[in-house]
Amino acid sequence: MNASPYLTLHELVKKARQKLNHDSWDYIVGGAESETTVRRNRLALDSIAFRPRVLRDVSQIDATTNFLGQRLRLPIVLAPIGGLELFAPEGGNAAAGAAQAFGVSHMLSSVCEPGLEAVAQAAPAALRLFQLYARGDADWVDAMAERAIAAGYGAFCLTVDTAYYSRRERDLAKRHARSGNMPQREFQARLTWSDVARLKARFAIPLVLKGIATAEDATLALEHGVDIIYLSNHGGRQLDHGRGTMDILPEIVAAVGGRAPIIIDGGFNRGTDIVKALAAGASLVGLGRMQCIGLAADGQAGLVRLLEILEQEIHICLGLLGVNSLAGLDASYLHPAPPVGSGETLGAFPLLTLEEKSFY
Numbered sequence: 125m126n127a128s129p130y131l132t133l134h135e136l137v138k139k140a141r142q143k144l145n146h147d148s149w150d151y152i153v154g155g156a157e158s159e160t161t162v163r164r165n166r167l168a169l170d171s172i173a174f175r176p177r178v179l180r181d182v183s184q185i186d187a188t189t190n191f192l193g194q195r196l197r198l199p200i201v202l203a204p205i206g207g208l209e210l211f212a213p214e215g216g217n218a219a220a221g222a223a224q225a226f227g228v229s230h231m232l233s234s235v236c237e238p239g240l241e242a243v244a245q246a247a248p249a250a251l252r253l254f255q256l257y258a259r260g261d262a263d264w265v266d267a268m269a270e271r272a273i274a275a276g277y278g279a280f281c282l283t284v285d286t287a288y289y290s291r292r293e294r295d296l297a298k299r300h301a302r303s304g305n306m307p308q309r310e311f312q313a314r315l316t317w318s319d320v321a322r323l324k325a326r327f328a329i330p331l332v333l334k335g336i337a338t339a340e341d342a343t344l345a346l347e348h349g350v351d352i353i354y355l356s357n358h359g360g361r362q363l364d365h366g367r368g369t370m371d372i373l374p375e376i377v378a379a380v381g382g383r384a385p386i387i388i389d390g391g392f393n394r395g396t397d398i399v400k401a402l403a404a405g406a407s408l409v410g411l412g413r414m415q416c417i418g419l420a421a422d423g424q425a426g427l428v429r430l431l432e433i434l435e436q437e438i439h440i441c442l443g444l445l446g447v448n449s450l451a452g453l454d455a456s457y458l459h460p461a462p463p464v465g466s467g468e469t470l471g472a473f474p475l476l477t478l479e480e481k482s483f484y
């Protein structure tokens with residue numbers, strides 16, 4: 125018997141909107157400049173329909189997966205989010221705690237409180253990955269890798285799509301200062317493939333590059349020994365006029381050729397979205413804004429509830445596709461289709477607009 129008051133994802137979205145002030149809400153849902161990339165993420169997902177198969181025994185559904193040697197209840201990573209403490213007072217502890225309680229993986233951002241050692245202590249059993257923004261020279265980056273290893277993180281991730289902080293016009297228009305002016309930001313712009321080679325040569329911890337968005341860079345990453353390819357356009361928060369990540373996924377899958385797991389994020393709001401990426405060849409799906417929404421609605425419990433609802437959606441989707449487990453999914457279950465929505469960040473929840481159109 126589940127006592128949670130939330131039966132649908134859009135109820136969590138609505139609660140988060142009620143609890144957050146306008147600045148924090150815009151920080152979550154907003155993107156760069158015209159927010160074209162944000163919309164393309166949703167449109168790319170929305171432009172895929174399913175090809176369901178029937179009359180297979182689907183009485184048992186297993187949506188678990190193995191990742192980095194750990195069993196995950198769903199193929200999900202809570203994407204790195206800077207400043208989670210804006211949405212839930214416990215910040216990264218609440219997200220990692222939800223990952224541990226439910227059984228998914230968590231990637232901690234280096235710009236999230238209370239920091240990597242404290243979060244490791246808060247969720248020792250979770251599969252925890254650590255993501256870094258370079259805010260210092262090579263020695264500084266290496267020292268951060270050493271701290272992540274010492275704190276038991278399962279992988280070290282460099283985010284590589286943030287050489288410059290984009291113009292987030294929702295913030296600029298309100299004169300709302302954000303981390304764009306952060307000191308030491310130039311170190312991020314100076315990163316090159318030689319930094320990747322140095323990290324691989326010095327540390328045994330699996331290395332992830334987050335923000336790969338072309339087959340060429342996926343190939344280069346593999347040539348440099350990168351262990352996990354993280355396909356992302358930062359949820360449309362960095363380069364505007366990028367492609368939707370689900371449009372990019374096929375070329376990354378072809379370039380990687382099964383040699384490394386692929387994580388994808390960008391616009392994944394629903395269980396059906398997640399199933400589409402898995403069918404197209406991704407290993408894990410990252411949740412960015414939805415994670416913020418779960419935490420803002422009701423802290424760690426809100427995020428666990430969000431994952432429970434996503435699990436129900438994924439199980440039902442798999443069963444209706446005629447598939448018992450993730451291993452049974454492939455691209456034959458997908459078909460191009462005209463998009464239904466117009467690409468709003470939370471356009472997967474049309475019932476929200478019925479109740480209160482101003483949420484968008």
Ligand code: FNR
Binds near residue numbers: 206233361414
């Ligand atoms: C982010 N993202 C991000 N990425 C990263 O590598 N380090 C970070 O500190 C942050 N911070 C951050 C804050 C907020 C509020 C958001 C919404 C996003 C990007 C994030 O990891 C992920 O790539 C996108 O959010 C995925 O898109 P969706 O799921 O938000 O549509």
